[in-house]
Amino acid sequence: MSAIHWDSFFFLFFALVTCVFAVAVVVSNNIVRMAAYLVASLCGVAGLFFLSGAQFLGAMQLMLYVGGTVVLLVFGVMLTAKGPFVSMQSGGGQWILALLTGGSLLAVLLQTVGQVRPIAEPNPAAIAAANPTTTQLGAGLVGIRTDKVGPSSSAGNKSGAYAGYLLPFEIISVHLLVVLVGAAFLARAKRRVRDTQQGLELGEEGLEPGT
Amino acid sequence: MDLLTQPVGLSHYLIVGAILFVCGVVCMTIKRNAVGVLMGIELVLNGANLNFVAFSSPQLEGSAHGLGLDGQFIAVFVVVLAAAEAAVALAIALCFYRNHATIDVDRGNELNG
Numbered sequence: 001m002s003a004i005h006w007d008s009f010f011f012l013f014f015a016l017v018t019c020v021f022a023v024a025v026v027v028s029n030n031i032v033r034m035a036a037y038l039v040a041s042l043c044g045v046a047g048l049f050f051l052s053g054a055q056f057l058g059a060m061q062l063m064l065y066v067g068g069t070v071v072l073l074v075f076g077v078m079l080t081a082k083g084p085f086v087s088m089q090s091g092g093g094q095w096i097l098a099l100l101t102g103g104s105l106l107a108v109l110l111q112t113v114g115q116v117r118p119i120a121e122p123n124p125a126a127i128a129a130a131n132p133t134t135t136q137l138g139a140g141l142v143g144i145r146t147d148k149v150g151p152s153s154s155a156g157n158k159s160g161a162y163a164g165y166l167l168p169f170e171i172i173s174v175h176l177l178v179v180l181v182g183a184a185f186l187a188r189a190k191r192r193v194r195d196t197q198q199g200l201e202l203g204e205e206g207l208e209p210g211t
Numbered sequence: 212m213d214l215l216t217q218p219v220g221l222s223h224y225l226i227v228g229a230i231l232f233v234c235g236v237v238c239m240t241i242k243r244n245a246v247g248v249l250m251g252i253e254l255v256l257n258g259a260n261l262n263f264v265a266f267s268s269p270q271l272e273g274s275a276h277g278l279g280l281d282g283q284f285i286a287v288f289v290v291v292l293a294a295a296e297a298a299v300a301l302a303i304a305l306c307f308y309r310n311h312a313t314i315d316v317d318r319g320n321e322l323n324g
Binding site: 003004005007008009011012015018019022023025026031034035038041042045048049052053054056057060061064065068069070072073075076077079080081085088089090094095097098099101102105106109110113114116133136137140141145165168172175176179180182183184186187 | 247279287292293
């Protein structure tokens with residue numbers, strides 16, 4: 001028996017964490033527990049990112065998803081979870097339909113995965129040679145690609161200069177700004193309007209016994 | 212035990228991505244809590260992201276012929292878009308909760324004909 005391949009061991013560990021907690025999110029009825037399971041599942045995905053050589057994405061997953069998006073979700077849970085809304089059950093018929101749909105979708109996806117052949121054999125030597133991709137990502141955003149050197153890239157450069165991802169990056173930045181302003185506008189407390197409405201209702205209630 | 216002594220390949224990552232995607236779809240369809248539906252969306256986006264990263268990884272895909280860094284760029288954009296989507300969807304859920312005094316998505320049926 002050969003020695004344990006530690007990459008495979010950690011892949012198995014993170015994959016199990018990811019899948020088990022994702023299933024736990026689905027089967028759990030308590031919304032607070034679902035949020036906790038989601039944190040564990042997203043941390044497992046971040047571990048898989050680190051393992052496949054995308055260090056920057058793994059760190060970004062931990063900071064943005066686990067630190068940002070899930071905290072946002074937890075705030076949503078805290079603001080809306082009252083009494084009966086903490087755990088809401090679905091009917092048995094809905095579970096059967098959802099499991100049927102999910103099972104058939106999973107069968108189709110797994111069959112497709114079985115047909116995927118990697119373009120090259122897995123190359124463990126590249127793991128040792130792989131540099132942290134943060135600098136490459138930053139340079140690639142402005143059009144300097146370090147990962148595609150060779151005849152194909154030079155041919156691509158002859159036909160047209162590689163534009164990078166600068167324009168999508170700008171668009172997504174402005175999109176994020178607009179979305180956050182819109183979210184703050186949507187979620188703001190309409191206190192003045194409600195106060196006047198409550199005042200009117202109180203006035204009407206105060207008037208009602210008299211009339 | 213065979214998996215422990217062999218290096219993992221691309222298809223292993225794709226299987227994990229497929230399981231995450233299906234869990235997210237089932238979560239979206241089965242949950243009655245609007246925040247639970249949002250969690251399903253997060254799972255779906257993570258499954259897709261995992262596939263992008265696996266296809267762009269040099270040690271899984273072989274170098275220079277795969278997606279290269281393009282997959283990681285798309286994954287970065289997906290993460291940012293997911294954050295934006297979660298912010299807006301939570302604002303809508305809060306509005307829904309304020310207007311209907313419930314978070315059950317089955318109760319939002321005013322447009323039912």
